[in-house]
Amino acid sequence: FLTSLHKLFTQSKSNGSLYITMKRYDGRVKPISKRNQKAKDVHVTTENSCLLRATLGNQKISTV
Template sequence: MMYLVELTKLFQKARVAGSITMTMKRYDGRTKPHPRDGTPAVKNPEYKCLIRAQSRSKKLSTVVEQREVEKFSTAYSNLLKTSVNGLKRLKKPKKKAMATQ
């Protein structure tokens, strides 16, 4: 939960100026990209969730265990609902301009 506290501080700093990039992906616990040939593969690995956030030079990351994902995701979504307010709308091309091209 320390990650959420630091992420809140990051959002407050970025509210004045700047942006935040966030990523979330599956993590199997390996620290190297390819296992050695001698290492046996785990039959039922317990996958984790790797969550990262970056704003300028400040980087945050955390690993969430499989059993804690639901609790973390509710706290994470509540934080995002209160903090994310500067989303930009995508500019879609107008249909008439596209038809004439």
């Protein structure tokens, strides 16, 4: 990921804008429905990951 990000940085210096976003990611691919959320009032504390995304034009890379 870091080598691809470095390539995008060098490309963005000559042409275009590089956008980097960071988002909290807990490993779920589906949202919790409101019915299930009300039934589970106990919050499980786990270590969350970060989802990093970088885009330059139509080139996109991401990692967790």
